[in-house]
Amino acid sequence: MERTGCVIAGGGPAGIMLGLLLARAGVQVTVLEKHGDFLRDFRGDTVHPTTLDLLDELGLGDEFAKLPARVLNQVQLPVRNGLQTLVSLRNLPGKHKYIAMVPQWDLLNLLARAAQREPNFRLRMNTEAVGLILGEGAVRGCVYRTSEGERGEIHAELTVACDGRNSVLRAEANLPVREWSTPMDAWWFRLPRTEIDPAGAIPVATARRVAVLLDRGDYWQCASIIAKGSDAVARQGPVAEVVRPLAEAVPWLRDRVDVLTEWDQVQLLNVRLDRLRRWYSEGFLCLGDAAHAMSPVAGVGINLAIQDAVAAARTLAPPLLSGRVRLRDLARVQRRRTFPTAVTQGIQRLVHARVIGPALSGRLDIANADRAPLTVRVFARIPYVRGIPPYLIARGIRPEHAPGFARRI
Template structure:
């Protein structure tokens, strides 16, 4: 039977950051990733200012600077034929006054290369964690299955579930959770971007459409909101072109791209969930990131919170893992450290769901693209510092984590 000190299930941002940090502490760590590469569309591609600072602390600034990323430092809203600036990162503390939009596979490849430089780091692709190993009520590792169907087991002092909102290991542990209703799902798709288009992010608000357009350089990555569970009926109820035609009503410069989405196959569905484990751990197992708290896409903060979870877990648990003495009290410390930012963020998302997004997708809110600027935008225009408040909460987050000394590199 194979063995390691820490077994990490899931090679997303949380799993790769945790594996890298623990390996730099001298811990033997194995990361399991069920796919053969990281190439998947419409995964979270946002790298927030707090994560950019973390990459600096890890000595990865120059490597990250070589990746193809796009800076988003403002959000604009088309109102009455003109663009109104709704939010800006201009007043963000520190040198990173933007969110970096980078293909997640490039970021994960960067972290994998950094991990490969550490003797205790091992990344196993095409290997999916399928169940927990238990002895006398304690989790002692996990079972796995490879692409070719081979199965095996890996023993570990600690197993960490970083395998997302549909976590197999979280389900196997039968940990209790709370789930809140979400009024919407998201359609993801992309369209070409012209050089004359505005830069940054653009929010589209009409009586027929609520969407956010994210500047990715030569294309727009678009998230449009639909009522929860309405995807099957909408796909069979009309041609895909209705999406872009409704957006062009509010954004005239999109009129030349109303046929940019050729078929429904190009439109990917995100089933929005919002939940949180009551307890993120059991003896020998810890859940972090979406495996512990599935986030709404509001604010695009899911990756940032998952990365912060990983940093806190590495700082708290590395000394215990080196002495092979991790206890449930240590795992509870990780949850206590990360509970406040998780609860605050999810509470703000629930408020946004109830007060804005729910009424918008149900048609109860009278959103208009008329000449009159909505009250909220008029207030933000008169008090510029307010335009920095949402970006501050999104970009920095609550209780940001910094790299522990053992993981820092010049």
């Protein structure tokens, strides 16, 4: 019978980060990742300043700096007369005054290499957590299945679900959840970028279409917001209609209307917004999207997941080392992370209601207005107030720092 101190389902940012931190504390950790590598087209490639600070504290900042990255330090809003700066990150406190756009597989490989240097860490690829092991009213580990179909069990003092919003383990644990309706789904696709295009992040809000263009150097990573449930009908029409409304708002895309030639180039994200009322049960904990599915608004999901992992490692390393994790230890993790999660989701719900919903219904058309909305202009003119949006986007609420046992400075 295989045993470990902590088994983590999911080798995403939260899972690998938690495994690294716990291993540096001396905890025996096994991370299960169902894929054979990290070379996949992830939707989220944003690395926020709080995560950059954390990498520095872990002694990984120099290695991260060698990765191919694009710096995002401003958000510009297209209006009829051109581009207006919506958010600038250049005056943020701290060393990192930008969001790094890095392929997520590069970040995961970096974290995995660092973790595998720890003798207590084990990463099992091609191995998916498919069920919980229950005993005496508690979770005692998980059942796994390999890509070859082999099944097995890993028993552990603590089982952590970091396997995303469609978590199998979360569903089996049957924890109570609160959900909010969302007005949209999202299409993800790429468009070529030229050197004469603007840089940074470009949100576009026209009548019945909202999108965000993220500068990735030689291409734009595009998230186009569509009305909830409208994807199937839209796919019966020409794929060029994905880009055409954007090109009407940002003229420098007009020569790329026909770049998308088939619907397979457009991925659908079913947008969900929910949060577990209780993130844990005896011997079991959910983190990241498994605990709180986030909207793509502001691209903060990865950052929140990593912050969850840091708080969990700091709180749970001592009881794991002693061999006894109690419910009150797991409750402390949720108490620590509920406030920043709830505030962030509240902001996302506000954006859904005040920007995305009205735009999708045709009641808001910023791109064809003469200037930015009044709220944006007021924020931009008040010195202290204008620093709030960039801080919330880039650093978030209650940022976490590496625990002492994991630092390598």
